Amino acid sequence: MKRSGDSERKKKRKRQKLLQELGGQHIPFLSPSDPGFQQLWESSYSGLTLRPASSLPADLHERVQSALHSLQRRGCLLRDLVRIRGRDVFTAVSRTLLGKPGHTYRYLGTRLFALPWHNETGEGDTEACCDRELREACKALWELNEFFCQDVERKETEGGPEGVEKVPEEDPAEGQGTSKSEPTAEKAPATPQFNITLLNYMEPAAMNDLKEEPYYGMGKMAVSWHHDENLVPSSPVAVYNYSCPGDKGGSSGEGDVDGTSWRVGLKVAWDIHTPGLALPLRSGDCYYMRDDLNRTHQHCVLAGETARFSSTHRVAECSVGTLEYIQRRCREALDNLQVDPDTGSKTLRSLQPSALQLCEEIHNEVEFEWLRQYWFQGRRCSRFCSWWTKPMEQLEESWAQMESITQLALAAAEDEGSADDRRREVAETLLTALTDRQEQRQTWRDRCQSSLAQTLPPEEAPVNRPHWGEEDPPMPLPFDLTDIISRVESLLWRL
Ligand SMILES: O=C(O)CCC(=O)C(=O)O
């Protein structure tokens, strides 16, 4: 937590320095009607590719757009209460995550839990977790995902930047026989396996506090400048843009782009010399950010006039972000707990500092990265889809066992019959983990009680869970660790 605070401060200083250098002036940016636009795209934004609406199958557009409306109508798209520079804020856009069963995506201090997308093979046994309408919707976005997996790869083989006019309008299904790119040292696999999509929705008319883009004067931002977090290095991002037809008879919806269109803005990170790029999007247009673009550049979304959805397909870095992973970790921790089948009495297999440290780390991980993250989002997941309900109960059970492990470790530290060296080692391990646990519990409690959190309706309101008090069924340790921490500290003074 402290480390991220430091880097935030550094970034803030850097940002202030850039703004100072600019002295209130705007940096130029180019749009398609400006001379030099194509050249700038090719020279400084070559990782950006536009895939015009006409190059996707018409029935795919139909299914995807109807899916987006279904998800919106059912209330699945909600503003996230994220944490930016130590403060809680609502995202301007409403979001939901779809993806491979058991996948999560972490951004801005928030772990989103994917509604599983459904495919023909029924992978992941997701049949019963949500109703037909949602299943259909998830399936449509999975199909779009499949299209992107194939299509981005094909674009990789073509190489070079492409402008709006240069993209060939061909049947995308035909591109699959093209040869694969030469193997390179890239970390991303040749065929990107987009494993999640983060859906965005915003109705600009309902938003009165959109921020002005500060550096270039590009206009109102729906999503401010950022790098996408938590992706496999050098992996591409594919975005589907759907601007809903407006009431006024169609300006920025399907037709040509104009001053009221939604746009994606790009800039070179920490650079005030290269002009920015603003690319207007027609409804159904897609764009790809490939190669290192997401690392070397930042992007933002500039609001148009009509309501707009986007589906942003990503290769999320999931090495510590899948249900499978955290279940495996829990098993690792619980390996250290021995329960006598006859008496039910519990003992630890190992009091080695490394074994205890592992248990305590996993304890904090499952509590703060999974349980509290999940419950902080209230019942927003489980209202529509039961996929996460059982796994979360199981994780909570494992976590409760870990409370027993901590209790046993504490008893070992306080056991006067043991060697002082061993007791000191155990106490030191506990002190670090418990101090961290106590701090993080406080942070989550504060987040749950923040004034913004209070504005949410009951079904979306954050739940501070796990939580227990004296009146609740007994737990191995109290929720508030103040006294325990003092006990361990004074033990360390004495030993
Ligand atoms: O909606 C878009 O076009 C992109 C949104 C975006 O940058 C994001 O969700 O990270």
Ligand SMILES: [Fe+2]
């Ligand atoms: Fe993004």
